[in-house]
Amino acid sequence: AQTVTQSQPEMSVQEAxxxxxxxxxxxxxSDYYLFWYKQPPSRQMILVIRQEAYKQQNATENRFSVNFxxxxxxxxxxxxxxxxxxxxxxxxxxxxxxxxxxxxKGTRLHILP
Amino acid sequence: EAGVAQSPRYKIIEKxxxxxxxxxxxxxxxxxxxxxxxxxxxxxxxxxxxxxxVVDDSQLPKDRFSAERLKGVDSTxxxxxxxxxxxxxxxxxxxxxxxxxxxxxGPGTRLTVL
Numbered sequence: 001a002q003t004v005t006q007s008q009p010e011m012s013v014q015e016a017x018x019x020x021x022x023x024x025x026x027x028x029x030s031d032y033y034l035f036w037y038k039q040p041p042s043r044q045m046i047l048v049i050r051q052e053a054y055k056q057q058n059a060t061e062n063r064f065s066v067n068f069x070x071x072x073x074x075x076x077x078x079x080x081x082x083x084x085x086x087x088x089x090x091x092x093x094x095x096x097x098x099x100x101x102x103x104x105k106g107t108r109l110h111i112l113p
Numbered sequence: 114e115a116g117v118a119q120s121p122r123y124k125i126i127e128k129x130x131x132x133x134x135x136x137x138x139x140x141x142x143x144x145x146x147x148x149x150x151x152x153x154x155x156x157x158x159x160x161x162x163x164x165x166x167v168v169d170d171s172q173l174p175k176d177r178f179s180a181e182r183l184k185g186v187d188s189t190x191x192x193x194x195x196x197x198x199x200x201x202x203x204x205x206x207x208x209x210x211x212x213x214x215x216x217x218x219g220p221g222t223r224l225t226v227l
Contacts, residue, residue, distance in 0.1 A: 045204070045218040047216070050215070105153075105155045
């Protein structure tokens, strides 16, 4: 069975600095999707970024980018120029071909002014 | 475009009582999900519908939880009878089709079982 591990329960970063959140996963599949979701204190979860496993190029969305290392089964999220609005819980998620999605336990990100 | 709607937002009940949650997904979204999110953890999928059919309910405690998706649109999740360990936020989400697409989440219902 697939698993998703986020080893950093909490992280802090100074405003305008760069921070990287870690995620590792375990799977025997070769084709899958990976996601980072953000859950601000209001609880409504939103998609930050998505990566297709067959694509070698790392996905980017404005200040958010990923470092996808398929062989190492690693999928980290980099947030550049951190802003106060980036403070939230961040969840890494894995989608498998049988249309199941598994979330990690999350990393709480604090932005220090 | 209206988002995913959920009600109620908060619910407090005593153990062994029953409770029901309602979800209205984004119009046109074929896939609907119910998640349980216990404090400090990631969402755990309870049940996934494709239109009005169940795709995955392997983690739904069927002795006390039930869910239905009326006419492939709205959905209700029921707990009967509730236990203390059911205290959590219940999230509803929807996607166009399949969870490889972006899921849109509702605000959730915070359930407290006393």
